[in-house]
Amino acid sequence: MCGRYVRRSDKQKIAEHLHANPTPQDLPMPAADYNVAPTTHQPIIRQSRETGEREMILGRWGLIPFFTKDLKEIKGLSTINARAETIATSRTWREPMKKRRCLIPVNAFYEWPKEGKPPKQPYAFELTTGSLFAFAGIWDAWKDGEATGFSRTPS
Amino acid sequence: MSRIHPRMPVILHPRDYDRWLDREETELLPFDLLRPFESEAMEMREANPKVNNVRNNGPELLQQAEQAAESGFSCLAC
Numbered sequence: 001m002c003g004r005y006v007r008r009s010d011k012q013k014i015a016e017h018l019h020a021n022p023t024p025q026d027l028p029m030p031a032a033d034y035n036v037a038p039t040t041h042q043p044i045i046r047q048s049r050e051t052g053e054r055e056m057i058l059g060r061w062g063l064i065p066f067f068t069k070d071l072k073e074i075k076g077l078s079t080i081n082a083r084a085e086t087i088a089t090s091r092t093w094r095e096p097m098k099k100r101r102c103l104i105p106v107n108a109f110y111e112w113p114k115e116g117k118p119p120k121q122p123y124a125f126e127l128t129t130g131s132l133f134a135f136a137g138i139w140d141a142w143k144d145g146e147a148t149g150f151s152r153t154p155s
Numbered sequence: 156m157s158r159i160h161p162r163m164p165v166i167l168h169p170r171d172y173d174r175w176l177d178r179e180e181t182e183l184l185p186f187d188l189l190r191p192f193e194s195e196a197m198e199m200r201e202a203n204p205k206v207n208n209v210r211n212n213g214p215e216l217l218q219q220a221e222q223a224a225e226s227g228f229s230c231l232a233c
Contacts, residue, residue: 004209006216006217033212035211047176081164083162084189087186097184101185103167103172106166108217109164110206111160113160119204121201121202122201122204123200124199124216125163125197127197127198128197129196133167134169135165135166136175136188153164153165154162
């Protein structure tokens with residue numbers, strides 16, 4: 001499955017809607033992004049270990065497993081989506097699924113038909129209410145600077 | 156939704172956010188939340204093929220190509 005989504009709400013709206021504490025760090029992000037692509041840094045919401053409250057941080061779309069030695073090991077887009085059937089067994093997903101789950105704020109997402117030849121007609125999906133919603137995500141922290149990556153979970 | 160693609164991202168209901176975010180280790184991990192969202196609560200439409208290129212961005216990507224296209228016009232002269 002392809003990966004592209006829309007984030008139309010700015011950080012203030014996201015924080016209000018998902019009851020996240022405004023984070024002390026300044027999050028450099030555009031007010032809206034209609035073509036969010038893998039490997040870019042995007043806002044996610046997680047539970048703070050210290051306070052237990054929800055906090056918003058920027059993470060890289062494409063989780064980097066904690067055991068990764070070199071970013072080159074992450075092949076292409078292999079970690080942008082976790083699959084429900086391997087999330088409990090795969091080394092990449094197992095630990096994050098236990099205690100590093102997150103919300104990914106989204107206003108709409110795109111899918112391309114699996115069948116057929118390119119160029120394919122993309123489709124946009126939204127809630128009928130037009131409201132902001134959240135993908136189920138998991139995140140992990142990686143040693144070298146690029147701290148936090150996340151993946152979404154397809155059903 | 157599944158007629159476009161067999162797999163869809165998991166969308167959580169607000170009532171499940173706390174459980175999904177909880178970091179306490181538990182035997183009862185929220186695997187039960189990994190299920191398709193009610194399709195009657197979602198709507199689908201054709202998007203603008205310009206979204207295929209990551210360099211394109213803007214609200215017109217959510218619109219059908221025809222609506223997003225710039226319209227030109229001419230006056231008729233006789």
